[in-house]
Amino acid sequence: MTKNIPIERIIEDPQFKSSQKSYFIQVADILAFGLLRRELPTPKARQRRIHKSFEKLDVTLTRECNRQDPLGIIR
DSSP states (O other): OOOOOOOOOOOOOOSSGGGGOOOOHHHHHHHHHHHHHHSSOOHHHHHHHHHGGGGGGGOOOOGGTTTTTTTOOOO
């Protein structure tokens, strides 16, 4: 039997460290970069379709976080 229990908070490590050594920091970095290139695409991002990468997360976004933003993003 499995349970689908949403995670509310993740505290990986309260110490500063290189993002190369931290999975969660890497995930946060790529998500932030995807959102940045969605909103401010560069020619290189368009060529590599990076500006479309954030759209793949559409089904996982929690829109209740910010009801004034269509994606629920807290800006």
